[in-house]
Amino acid sequence: MTQQLVSTLESYADDVVVGRRLHDVPPYRVYEVRLDGRQAAVKVDAPPRGHAAAEGRVHEFVATQTGVSVPAVLAVGSDHYVTAWCDELERSPATIDTIDPEWAAAAGRWIGTLHAETAGAFDGFGRPRDGDSGIELEAHADWLEAVRARLSFHRSFLEPIGYGTVVDAVDQFFETHDNAFDGAGEPVLCHGDIHPEHLARTSDGPVAIDFEHAFVAPGEYDYWRTVIPYFEPRDDIADSVRRSFRHGYESVRSLPDGFEHRKPVYRAFLIVAFIESLHLQQHDDPTLRASRGDQFRELAFETLEMLHNEFDCGPHFDDR
Structure with a gap:
């Protein structure tokens, strides 16, 4: 892999040195490199689900078209992208265990x-893509259409490993409830996975990396994509953290009316993505992954049951 990476990077520099492997979790690998003596980081696809080129275009767009802080993008290739090195990201390692009100406020503002x-x-919602001249969008005029397209993407991975009924049940809910996201708001670029390993506090303010889960969606999608997995499951997360995150966000931009009412709708959608990440990234041993997958499965159907009771009191979602 190292020699192959050197050959790839030689199109950007005469002197290429591949250093430490910083991250190796499917579907990516990340390396420290030196290009003509300049320290940098390169993110490379680990097939089949890697899409580093699309991620690179998102990162490049954020770096050049917005005022939020991210490392500069040096190059984007068909299966990789290269960014400038940021010393403080490495000097200030953080995990979800370090979430506190200060970090939450900074994350909300970012x-x-x-x-x-x-x-x-x-001009629409959906997955950002690598285009000939930069970022492009797999656009859907309606947010619900983009959600169902994303569920179809997840189904291609999850159905062969036994989670097809979960995806189908969530998709069925959206098929029969086209008002589920009414009032959600206009499309914006969402990071899709903000937590302390992806948003670091530095002397110059918060710096974000890792746009693997970027999505053009209503802003409340990013809000709940942070709160639901990183704030809710932990009993030690104080209300002050949640308040700080919301205050940080609303110090910059208002959340739409009814966004709290739509929280369980987002939970149903996000659970499908969480199941894919669980099995794709393979952090845990297979037995534990299966157990956690079963817990997600149950939570998906419990959430759908609650939504059924709220929306229409029709037939229960019990095809588990």
């Missing part, structure tokens, strides 16, 4: 600024 500065930049 996300709110990203949303405020990309409002009006996209």
Whole structure:
């Protein structure tokens, strides 16, 4: 892999040195490199689900078209992208265990600024792509259409490993409830996975990396994509953290009316993505992954049951 990476990077520099492997979690690998003596980081696809080129175009767009802080993008290739090195990202390692009100407020402001500065930049919703001249959009005029397209993407991975019924049940809910996201708001660029390993506090303010899960969506999608997995499951997360995150966001941009009412709708959608990440990234041993997958499965159907009771009191979602 190292020699192959050297050959790839030789199109950008005469002297290429591949250093430490910084991250190796499917579908990517990240390396420290030196290009003509300049320290940099390169993110490379680990097939089949890697899409580093699309991520690179998102990162490049954020770096050049917004005022939020990210490392500069040096190059984007068909299966990789290269960014400038940021010493403070390495000197200030953080995990979700380090979430506190100060970080939450900074994260809220960073996300709110990203949303405020990309409002009006996209004419639809969906997955950003690598285009011939930069970022392109797999655009859908309606947010619900984009959600169902994303569920179809998840289904291609999840159905063969036994989670097809979960995806189908969530998709069925959206098929029969086209008002589920009414009032969600206009499309903005969402980071899609803000937590302390992806948003670091530096002397110059918060700096974000890793746009693997970027999505053009209503801003409330990014809000709940942070709160639901990183704030809710932990009993030690104080209300002050949640308040700080919301205050940080709303100090920049207002959240739409009814966004709290739509929280369980986002939970149903996000659970499908969480199941894919669980099995794709393979952090845990197979037995534990299966157990956690079963917990997600149950939570998906419990959430759908609650939504059924709220929306229409019709037949229960019990095809598990």
